[in-house]
Every structure is written in C-alpha cells, then in structure tokens.
Amino acid sequence: xxxxxERFQDxxxxxxxLMCIGVTSGVGRLVFGRLADCVPGAxxxxxxxxxxxxIGLMSAATPLCSAFxxxxxxxxxxxxxxxxxxxxxxxxxFELVGAQDVSQAIGFLxxxxxxxxxxxxxxxxxxxxxxxxxxxxxxxxxxxxxxGGAILCFIPWVHSKKQREGSDPAAGxxxxxxKQSALLAGSGSGALLGQSPECVRNQCEIGRVPFTGQxxxxxxxxxHLHKVxxxxxxxxx
Numbered sequence: 554x555x556x557x558x559e560r561f562q563d564x565x566x567x568x569x570x571l572m573c574i575g576v577t578s579g580v581g582r583l584v585f586g587r588l589a590d591c592v593p594g595a596x597x598x599x600x601x602x603x604x605x606x607x608i609g610l611m612s613a614a615t616p617l618c619s620a621f622x623x624x625x626x627x628x629x630x631x632x633x634x635x636x637x638x639x640x641x642x643x644x645x646x647f648e649l650v651g652a653q654d655v656s657q658a659i660g661f662l663x664x665x666x667x668x669x670x671x672x673x674x675x676x677x678x679x680x681x682x683x684x685x686x687x688x689x690x691x692x693x694x695x696x697x698x699x700x701g702g703a704i705l706c707f708i709p710w711v712h713s714k715k716q717r718e719g720s721d722p723a724a725g726x727x728x729x730x731x732k733q734s735a736l737l738a739g740s741g742s743g744a745l746l747g748q749s750p751e752c753v754r755n756q757c758e759i760g761r762v763p764f765t766g767q768x769x770x771x772x773x774x775x776x777h778l779h780k781v782x783x784x785x786x787x788x789x790x
Contacts, residue, residue: 556615556687557624564621573625574632581636589641595648595712597641598705604637605702613695616688649712669697 557567585604589597611631618624646658677690 555681556691559687561621561624570625570628573628574635577629577632578636578639581633582640583636584633585637586640589644595645595709597645597648598708600637600641601645602702602705604634604641605698605705607631607634608638609695609698609702611695612698613692615691616686649708 554567554571557564557570561567585600589600592600608631611627611634614627615624618627642662643655643659646662647655650658673694677687677694680690680693681687
C-alpha cells in the first residue's frame with residue numbers, strides 16, 4: 554500500500570487493490586482446485602509451475618504500471634494464481650509423499666515459506682530507503698518464483714522415475730538370478746562341495762522362489778547343478 558500511495562497519490566479508494574487480490578484469490582482456489590481434480594498424479598505440479606510463472610511475472614511488472622487501471626489488472630491476475638498456489642499445495646504434497654507423510658511435508662512447506670515472508674518486507678524497506686523507490690524490490694521479488702517454477706518442472710520426471718524403480722520386480726529378480734548363477738557356477742561351486750544337500754538346496758533358491766524339486770526351462774540348469782553337487786557330497790562322505 555505504501556507503493557500505491559507514493560505512485561498514485563491522486564487516486565481515491567486505493568484499498569481496492571487489496572480487495573482485488575483477495576477476491577480473485579478466492580476465485581482461483583475454487584477454479585484451480587476443481588481443475589486439479591482432473592489432472593492425474595504428480596502432473597498437478599505443472600499447475601504450480603503455472604502459478605509461480607504468473608506470480609513472478611506480475612510482481613516484476615508492477616513497477617511498469619503507469620496507470621492505476623493497469624495496476625488493478627496486475628493485482629487481479631496475481632490474486633488468481635495466488636489462489637491456485639494455495640489450493641493445490643496440499644494435493645501435490647499428497648501425490649509426492651503419500652498420505653502417511655503429507656502432514657510433515659505441508660509443515661515443511663509452510664515453515665520454509667515463512668522465511669521469505671518474514672525477511673522480504675524489511676529488505677524491501679531497506680531498498681526503498683537506499684534507492685528511493687520500490688521498483689528494485691518488485692523486480693527482485695519476481696525472480697524467486699520464476700526460478701522455483703523452473704525447478705518444479707523436473708519434479709514429475711523424478712517422481713515417475715522413482716516409481717518405475719520401486720515397482721519393477723523383474724529387474725530385481727533378474728539381478729538375484731545373476732547373483733545365484735555366479736555363486737553356483739563360479740567360485741561358489743567349490744564352497745558348496747563341502748555342504749549338506751539341505752544347504753545346497755538353500756543356495757539354489759532363486760529370488761524368493763524356493764526349491765521344490767520341479768524344473769522349468771528358466772531354472773533347470775540350476776537344479777541340475779544341485780543334483781550334481783549333492784551326488785559329489787555323498788561320494789565324498
């Protein structure tokens with residue numbers, strides 16, 4: 554409001570600027586909250602990216618408004634996307650960390666948000682005292698949302714990559730089979746000669762599928778090796 558009082562001294566009802574931000578913020582929460590229900594999974598982050606983009610641009614464009622009507626338009630757009638940011642913050646946290654940790658995630662978000670909201674106004678006041686206007690403060694205020702929006706673009710990709718790694722049992726089973734084959738065909742074969750058939754049977758387990766005595770095309774060589782090693786153990790004893 555100090556900026557509005559300094560820049561538009563002849564205008565009346567300057568408090569309508571705050572009213573525009575509040576009204577459009579409420580509308581944005583309703584509109585983007587409904588829209589977020591139609592966006593699947595972690596792709597809701599792109600709505601957050603959109604809100605950061607417009608908030609940053611509107612903050613940087615505030616000093617460029619030479620007419621009071623232009624300033625009102627900027628405030629209307631900023632309030633609309635501020636409502637978008639607020640309404641989809643919790644759904645995004647739920648999609649990324651799950652229901653069990655969503656409360657902690659929102660707590661961390663609000664805690665980190667409190668730092669710039671507390672430090673920002675004193676810094677803007679210092680810049681006003683040093684430079685004689687709030688223009689630089691508005692320009693600098695538009696940079697963090699733009700940078701944050703650019704970083705958020707990578708979140709869906711990272712989230713989907715982790716989901717693929719966590720839900721790919723074939724990769725884990727293949728790795729387990731390779732380890733078991735190396736154990737039986739390599740140096741582990743000599744160590745198995747001195748073990749009982751029960752121990753050899755335990756070593757022949759592949760992944761989480763125990764030895765049942767039945768062979769299949771994929772594991773027949775391993776079971777055959779088990780029989781050979783069992784015969785060698787009986788000859789040795």
